[in-house]
Amino acid sequence: MSPARRHDHYAQGVRAKVLIRPKDGILDPQGKAVEGALPALGFDGVSHVRVGRLVELDTDDPDRLEELCEKLLANPLIEDYEIEVSK
Amino acid sequence: MRFGVLQFPGSCDDRDALAACRRVGDARMVWHEESDLDGIDVVVVPGGFSYGDYLRAGAIARFAPAMQAVARHAERGGPVLGICNGFQVLCESGLLPGALLTNESLLFTCRQVELLVESSGSAFTRELRPNDRLSIPVKHQTGRYFAPADDLDRLEARGGIVLRYAPGHNPNGSARDIAGIANEAGNVVGLMPHPEHAVDPLTGSDDGLRLFESAVAYVSDARREPITA
Numbered sequence: 001m002s003p004a005r006r007h008d009h010y011a012q013g014v015r016a017k018v019l020i021r022p023k024d025g026i027l028d029p030q031g032k033a034v035e036g037a038l039p040a041l042g043f044d045g046v047s048h049v050r051v052g053r054l055v056e057l058d059t060d061d062p063d064r065l066e067e068l069c070e071k072l073l074a075n076p077l078i079e080d081y082e083i084e085v086s087k
Numbered sequence: 088m089r090f091g092v093l094q095f096p097g098s099c100d101d102r103d104a105l106a107a108c109r110r111v112g113d114a115r116m117v118w119h120e121e122s123d124l125d126g127i128d129v130v131v132v133p134g135g136f137s138y139g140d141y142l143r144a145g146a147i148a149r150f151a152p153a154m155q156a157v158a159r160h161a162e163r164g165g166p167v168l169g170i171c172n173g174f175q176v177l178c179e180s181g182l183l184p185g186a187l188l189t190n191e192s193l194l195f196t197c198r199q200v201e202l203l204v205e206s207s208g209s210a211f212t213r214e215l216r217p218n219d220r221l222s223i224p225v226k227h228q229t230g231r232y233f234a235p236a237d238d239l240d241r242l243e244a245r246g247g248i249v250l251r252y253a254p255g256h257n258p259n260g261s262a263r264d265i266a267g268i269a270n271e272a273g274n275v276v277g278l279m280p281h282p283e284h285a286v287d288p289l290t291g292s293d294d295g296l297r298l299f300e301s302a303v304a305y306v307s308d309a310r311r312e313p314i315t316a
Contacts, residue, residue: 026188026233027191027260029189029190029193073142075143075146075179075186077233077234077235078186078233
């Protein structure tokens with residue numbers, strides 16, 4: 001496949017990474033547990049640990065990524081999300 | 088008078104819920120792919136781990152055909168009870184406000200708790216009186232009720248909190264000791280404790296039956312005074 005054709009093949013689609021984390025101010029017991037475990041392993045001075053999740057996906061319709069996040073990938077009441085798009 | 092108990096892949100309290108419903112009426116299972124609730128008066132969305140609780144507890148189940156039917160049933164004023172995972176599903180569906188977060192302790196907690204009835208204004212608490220005390224088990228890891236403070240104030244002001252954990256019994260860090268809530272019309276109720284596991288003195292308490300009896304009374308009353316569309 002020539003470079004030009006490969007480019008055409010991906011012209012519509014993008015790869016997206018969606019990073020989801022608990023909203024600021026919401027108690028994140030997972031983050032707290034991780035933070036609490038670190039000093040025992042000799043990692044001092046680590047704070048504000050938040051545990052979230054990463055969703056990777058390919059989509060032909062990047063315009064709808066935000067809607068997709070609001071409706072399913074994240075619960076906007078309790079979570080913030082960031083979308084990172086790469087061709 | 089017929090109950091319908093939803094069954095998702097990963098539900099695990101569906102059979103106990105069915106058995107509880109059958110103590111007060113007729114009941115059948117409703118598979119998640121069904122989209123017709125004809126002949127069903129009361130819907131129970133049971134506990135368990137619908138669709139493996141992937142992504143977030145209850146997040147996938149809301150898209151099931153059966154849940155679309157439940158939303159229409161609720162819209163018409165039909166009673167809906169969400170227990171544990173069912174409560175999570177109702178919140179994710181937007182049928183109830185708020186969300187359920189991981190327990191403050193991070194632990195899966197399974198024990199008998201004491202509940203105080205806050206309001207008898209819902210379809211599932213109408214046979215109870217405020218301050219009645221119920222002994223009902225909880226078993227969950229994602230049961231910490233959360234809503235922004237303004238939403239909690241509104242919920243409280245409109246009498247939407249129907250059950251609270253008695254002082255010292257909050258097992259998960261829920262805001263304002265909330266154990267169960269209702270929508271504005273009072274026909275949709277969600278709670279983390281399991282009334283279907285407390286229907287026989289053999290297992291320590293039959294207090295849970297009161298919720299199922301309430302639904303029967305609610306439906307009978309609605310039949311006497313039909314809701315005109």
